[in-house]
Amino acid sequence: MRFRTIMVQRIDFRRAITTAVIVTIAGLVIVVIGLRNGVQAFQEARTGEAQSEPAKEAPPLSRENPPRPETFKPMRVLPRMKPITDVPIVSSADAAQSIDDDELVLGITINGKSRAYPLNMLNGPFREIFNDELGGKAIAATW
Amino acid sequence: MYAREVDGETLTFAVSGLLWERSLVMIDEESDSLWSHLLGRCMRGEFEGHQLKRLPGEMTNWKKWLELHPKTTAAIMKRSSRTYRRDFYKAPDRYLIGCERGKLVRAWPFPDLVKHPVVNDRLGKETLLIVFDAENFTAAIYDRTVDGRELTFEQNGKTLIDRETARRWDPLTGKSLGEDHPTVQLKRLPGVVSYTKAWRRFFPKSTYWRAPNRATPKESD
Numbered sequence: 001m002r003f004r005t006i007m008v009q010r011i012d013f014r015r016a017i018t019t020a021v022i023v024t025i026a027g028l029v030i031v032v033i034g035l036r037n038g039v040q041a042f043q044e045a046r047t048g049e050a051q052s053e054p055a056k057e058a059p060p061l062s063r064e065n066p067p068r069p070e071t072f073k074p075m076r077v078l079p080r081m082k083p084i085t086d087v088p089i090v091s092s093a094d095a096a097q098s099i100d101d102d103e104l105v106l107g108i109t110i111n112g113k114s115r116a117y118p119l120n121m122l123n124g125p126f127r128e129i130f131n132d133e134l135g136g137k138a139i140a141a142t143w
Numbered sequence: 144m145y146a147r148e149v150d151g152e153t154l155t156f157a158v159s160g161l162l163w164e165r166s167l168v169m170i171d172e173e174s175d176s177l178w179s180h181l182l183g184r185c186m187r188g189e190f191e192g193h194q195l196k197r198l199p200g201e202m203t204n205w206k207k208w209l210e211l212h213p214k215t216t217a218a219i220m221k222r223s224s225r226t227y228r229r230d231f232y233k234a235p236d237r238y239l240i241g242c243e244r245g246k247l248v249r250a251w252p253f254p255d256l257v258k259h260p261v262v263n264d265r266l267g268k269e270t271l272l273i274v275f276d277a278e279n280f281t282a283a284i285y286d287r288t289v290d291g292r293e294l295t296f297e298q299n300g301k302t303l304i305d306r307e308t309a310r311r312w313d314p315l316t317g318k319s320l321g322e323d324h325p326t327v328q329l330k331r332l333p334g335v336v337s338y339t340k341a342w343r344r345f346f347p348k349s350t351y352w353r354a355p356n357r358a359t360p361k362e363s364d
Contacts, residue, residue, distance in 0.1 A: 102205070114208075120227045
């Protein structure tokens, strides 16, 4: 009698672990696929050349339907990101070690102070916007 | 490139995870308002209707930027892409530089600027100068009225020359050249280098400048 009880407990234990593992893997797969699709949607959005049609419910922007708050129908594709506020800033000599000559940069000069944001480092859904300060002004470096 | 100050408050922007019309929606940490990335306009929330001030950021390559601004600093992170190099513009018809001044919006497509790299234009009451460096695919927009006088620019080798005062100018810095005049700096206006398709969607009332056809007059027989 005691032996049987232990067996039952063991089987249940194994089943529980198997189920938990399967559920976890399935969950991870769903999250990964979701994130991949989200990231892809973002990248397509960047170029404005997505193959997929925009959401049906909202009429596309046009001359008759210019961008106004009432036409604003955003779709969630990724979770909300944390803002980037602490971007490492280096001198031009140090930057020259990290940036190639032919890489595109977004540059800005404010009150005599210049700064370059290499687009290859300011790109993708996880770092599309840098909250920065330059020449005494708070700026959002984004493209 | 935007100023983060709105109504005296400094906002902190993040990626909201939302897309609208296939374009990024930003969110600010202070009020959770949603902002269109390309319009710079608050579409929903406490700041609805507010417009972020666009700053005259410019797109060029690192070599050119360093040459123009030797004392520049740079924001350095690990690369998240390798797309943005000189050959990014191998299909120039996908890009343009656009400018929004009040209610008026105009764009200068890159293929037109390749053909015609110095444009004296006018948008409403504003007098604009658009210059394009085809070698570096760098476009800049300036106000071409200097000390109350409207200037008309022409290409002069690698520099510009204005018809009215015959001064020479550097097209990429907007500074006057030469010893015989004090240096004057043209005011740079905020232009946005954008994908043509995205610009068309978000600025449906935009006008587009076109390079005049350089129809060479037929020689008579």
